[in-house]
Amino acid sequence: MIIILLGPPGAGKGTQATRIMNNNGLVQLSTGDMLRAAVAAQTEVGKKAKDFMDSGKLVTDDIVIGIIADRIEEDDCKSGFLLDGFPRTVAQAEALDQLLINKGLKLDAVVEMKVNDESLVDRITGRYTCAECNQGYHDTNLKPQKAGVCDSCGSTNFNRRSDDNRETVVSRLATYHAQTAPLLPFYEAQGVLKTIDGMADIDDVTVQINDVLKQL
Ligand code: AP5
Ligand code: MG
Ligand code: ZN
Numbered sequence: 001m002i003i004i005l006l007g008p009p010g011a012g013k014g015t016q017a018t019r020i021m022n023n024n025g026l027v028q029l030s031t032g033d034m035l036r037a038a039v040a041a042q043t044e045v046g047k048k049a050k051d052f053m054d055s056g057k058l059v060t061d062d063i064v065i066g067i068i069a070d071r072i073e074e075d076d077c078k079s080g081f082l083l084d085g086f087p088r089t090v091a092q093a094e095a096l097d098q099l100l101i102n103k104g105l106k107l108d109a110v111v112e113m114k115v116n117d118e119s120l121v122d123r124i125t126g127r128y129t130c131a132e133c134n135q136g137y138h139d140t141n142l143k144p145q146k147a148g149v150c151d152s153c154g155s156t157n158f159n160r161r162s163d164d165n166r167e168t169v170v171s172r173l174a175t176y177h178a179q180t181a182p183l184l185p186f187y188e189a190q191g192v193l194k195t196i197d198g199m200a201d202i203d204d205v206t207v208q209i210n211d212v213l214k215q216l
Contacts, residue, residue, distance in 0.1 A: 001026060001080040001216065002105060004087070006183060007113030009172040010120035010127070011198050012205055015136055016113070017084040019206050024213065027076045030084040031064050033134075034071070036161070053163055056171030058088055058179060065095045072099065088180045093187070108216050110187040111209055113198035117173055124169045131157035142202065 003026065005013040017028040035053060038046035045067070049059045068086055071077065087093040100107060115123075126139035132155035137144055144151050150158075163172070187193040196208040 001108050001213070002083075002100065003080075003108055003213070004083045004110040004187075005085075005113065006110050006180070006187075007198055008115060008117070008120055008176040008180075009169060010123040011113040011115045012123075012202065013084045013113065015142075015202060016205055016209055017082050018136070020082055020209060020213070023210070024080075026080045026082045028082050028084055029068065029071055029077075029086065031059075031067060031086040031088075032084070034067055035059060035064075054168065056163060056168040056175055058175055061089055061091045061095070064088075065092060068096070069099055072103070087183065088176075090182055090186055093183055107190070107192055109194050109212060110183075110192050111212055112184060112193060112195040113205070114195055115198040119199065120173060121166065121169050124164050125166060127164055128158045128160045130155050131159045 001024070003020075005017055007013055014030060014032075017030065020026060021028045035046070035049045039050050039053065040046070045063055048063060052059045064086060068083075072081065083096075087096050097107070123138065123141070126141065127136065128139070129136050130150040130153060133150060133153040135150055135152040136142070137158070148156055150156070163169075184193065194212045196205065196212065198205055200208065
């Protein structure tokens with residue numbers, strides 16, 4: 001199964017991808033996570049990507065298409081994958097179509113997670129993750145059971161993303177509306193677009209996505 005989670009910054013793509021991956025055996029391919037790893041490792045890709053990411057702009061299509069083209073060749077993608085944050089431009093969507101055609105694969109569904117812009121700023125500025133296992137949390141919406149201790153691994157170290165400040169979030173939202181929203185009519189025309197209510201609480205969103213997957 002090949003699924004795209006499509007939605008603005010903070011829509012819950014990463015949160016839901018982790019859950020769907022655990023329940024359905026699909027591997028999560030997050031271009032944002034891959035780019036952050038490249039920035040941290042100071043690779044050539046990371047050096048090129050850093051300024052775009054810090055300013056809330058998109059990294060160039062050639063870089064992210066290259067990353068995904070390489071990644072889907074790996075063994076763990078054989079039984080399907082879940083794209084989180086890719087594609088983000090029509091050019092990336094067209095490149096993905098071509099990559100899938102070349103491999104004899106087909107896109108099963110694009111799940112649009114619809115969320116109001118006003119809630120996104122709050123979601124993103126309150127977000128943090130475990131520094132050891134990357135489990136995601138939120139200052140008010142999703143706290144660890146014991147304050148300051150990761151539920152999954154017991155670590156007491158947490159990170160906040162450098163692009164999760166108010167100014168960059170506003171820029172990321174504008175980028176989404178200008179460059180990524182045109183993917184909605186693109187996938188609607190392919191008959192694969194499924195829209196869900198991303199404003200619902202986290203467990204309810206998981207139920208809605210699982211319902212979409214069951215109908216495929
Ligand atoms: P990326 O890492 O993809 O960031 P993004 O799209 O801005 O999305 P986020 O990761 O911020 O949000 P999310 O939807 O995953 O939400 P989450 O589940 O964490 O990209 C970062 C940058 O990399 C881009 O700006 C760009 O520069 C570059 N990049 C990446 N891919 C690229 C590409 N293809 N092309 C070009 N450039 C690319 O949830 C957010 C918070 O809300 C969490 O705290 C969570 O607990 C909470 N939350 C989640 N769901 C709910 C809910 N239902 N109710 C209440 N709270 C919730
Ligand atoms: Mg994410
Ligand atoms: Zn942890």
